[in-house]
Amino acid sequence: MKALLISRASQLHAEIASLGAARAPLLEVCAVRASLREALDRPESASLQLLIVDASEIEPSEAVLLERLGRQYPGTQLMLLADQHHPELLIRAMRAGVRDVLQLPLVQRAFHEALDRAAAAAGISTLREGKVLAFIACKGGSGATFISTNFGYALATLSAKRVLLIDLNRQFGDAALYVSDQKPAMTLSDVCAQIARVDGPFLESCVVHVTPGFGMLAAADDAAHAKEARPEHIDSILRVARQHYDYVLLDIGRQIDAVSLRALDVTDTIYPVLQLALPDIRDARRLLDIFRSLGYALDDIRLVVNRYEKGGKLRLQDLHTALGCEVVHTFPNDYVAVTDSVNQGVPVLQLSRASAAARSLVELVELVTGSRVQESRGLLERLFGRGEPND
Ligand SMILES: Nc1ncnc2c1ncn2[C@@H]1O[C@H](COP(=O)(O)OP(=O)(O)OP(=O)(O)O)[C@@H](O)[C@H]1O
Ligand SMILES: [Mg+2]
Structure with a gap:
């Protein structure tokens, strides 16, 4: 203007x-x-x-x-x-x-x-048409929070997109701690309590800024507040968030209830996160059954296998056969880099750029945006060498 x-x-x-x-x-x-x-x-x-x-x-x-x-x-x-x-x-x-x-x-x-x-x-549109991507853990500890928070950082940093992550784990939300040491001044519950005020600037003022382009709306650390979020609140927050961010990521956790279902109803792509083990596959199947009964299109559900190691008894193909759903990405088991990152609350891409975990995040950014990470790619390739195919 x-x-x-x-x-x-x-x-x-x-x-x-x-x-x-x-x-x-x-x-x-x-x-x-x-x-x-x-x-x-x-x-x-x-x-x-x-x-x-x-x-x-x-x-x-x-x-x-x-x-x-x-x-x-x-x-x-x-x-x-x-x-x-x-x-x-x-x-x-x-x-x-x-x-x-x-x-x-x-x-x-x-x-x-x-x-x-x-x-x-003046007829100039300030509004974006952001995509909502939901990460949901098939089993406790699958890695949904680690992947969603670190992916949010990578997406904002490598593709210069405006990204908002909303922590929908209303009882034990901890997403902000994975990539930041800031104490959230406002949480999802506070936003729900003032739902009539929600617009772009208000939402922006409530988020923890990990970088200028990556904000996180934290969950209340007091479980008593968790009651305040209602499905219609989530509707309003996501409607506004879509208009002001290129990507809205949701860390859904494991809770399937009225609030998380309302969020999933307006989600563009759901990424169930699981590890390649029988208990995870059983829970993934239950989750997919719920999604099918809700009428969600299978095309919009993309499995992410975390802590994947080649050569195990179970293969990705077995997972595909068992679940009838495509595995779009595997995330390596990278104990040292991931544990350091989680313990320090620093994104793995920032802390250990040369790690296998960081490389996998770059690939996920490329997969989701559909374009190669341009500037940093040369640097990353020099650091990593050539990437191995997933399977
Ligand atoms: N790819 C990985 N390599 C090694 N360790 C990992 C990896 N992904 C996650 N972890 C470890 O697993 C732990 C659990 O991950 P995370 O908290 O992201 O799981 P979650 O699915 O969000 O669990 P919850 O059900 O508790 O919300 C983390 O503390 C992290 O140290
Ligand atoms: Mg979690």
């Missing part, structure tokens, strides 16, 4: 440029004028979507110029920044077509919301 800023204050210019640079769509301040008079005398030739007028230095006698400015840029959104209420100016501003009057000093959230309104009015 291209904007003209009318202000003498270089500090305000810097602030708007920095707040706008972190937005989608990007706010680009392509020209600055020191006063309304100068803006009228020196019209900007580039096509603009937004005029931002700093009203703190406008004299009451100049207010009439606002209306002229509105006529000079028909169809361009007008935003007024004011440090005090000035009735005459406000009336002129309304006549000039100002849609938003924001208080100075700028409040980040209010400014971002006003930018969203301006972008929507």
Whole structure:
């Protein structure tokens, strides 16, 4: 979104440029004028979507110029920044077509919301159509949390996508601890308790930021709070999350209940995580039976085998035959790298880039995004050497 800023204050210019640079769509301040008079005398030739007028230095006698400015840029959104209420100016501003009057000093959230309104009015879509991917453990300890959290980090880091992971293990949620040492200020329960406020900026303010592109919405560490999440809350959160992130990952855990089922109903792809052992296969079969009875398409269910070691008694082909479902990825048994990562709360890709676990994550990113990890691939291949086929 291209904007003209009318202000003498270089500090305000810097602030708007920095707040706008972190937005989608990007706010680009392509020209600055020191006063309304100068803006009228020196019209900007580039096509603009937004005029931002700093009203703190406008004299009451100049207010009439606002209306002229509105006529000079028909169809361009007008935003007024004011440090005090000035009735005459406000009336002129309304006549000039100002849609938003924001208080100075700028409040980040209010400014971002006003930018969203301006972008929507200018017909620029700020919304994404994120995919929801759910990781579900067929058996306790299968590795669903390790894989979903580390995959989220890898996806955000290697493919520059915006990724949100939601920990749906409402009783014993621990996903945030796998890749971060930050204590979550807000949890899924807190978001559910304020469900009417949920929008993109609110959701973003509730997540633990592992990196700028990877946020995690933690589960409440107090099981008593777990009751607060209801299926309709999950609906609203996922609807908003899809619009603001490229990928929304769910760590479902083992609980199949009304809340996790509602989440699975809107999931694009379900990744059941299991190990290649008979008890896991039995539980996987039960899980797949539930999915079939719910009418989920088998094509949207992709098995991930964790801690896979070649040459075992059970083969991937046996699993395919037993479950009638495709294994799309195997994750190696990498005790040292995974244990170090989990114990330190540092993503394995960051801690042990050359490990087999890290390589497997890169492959999973490529599989899910359908494109090769470009820049880092050369570096990764030098580190890893050539990858072995899975089976
Ligand atoms: N590929 C792997 N190689 C070696 N160790 C692994 C691997 N994946 C997971 N682990 C180990 O297994 C443990 C259990 O993994 P994780 O917590 O991810 O399982 P889960 O499916 O989320 O279990 P829960 O049912 O408790 O939620 C981890 O602490 C980790 O150390
Ligand atoms: Mg878990």
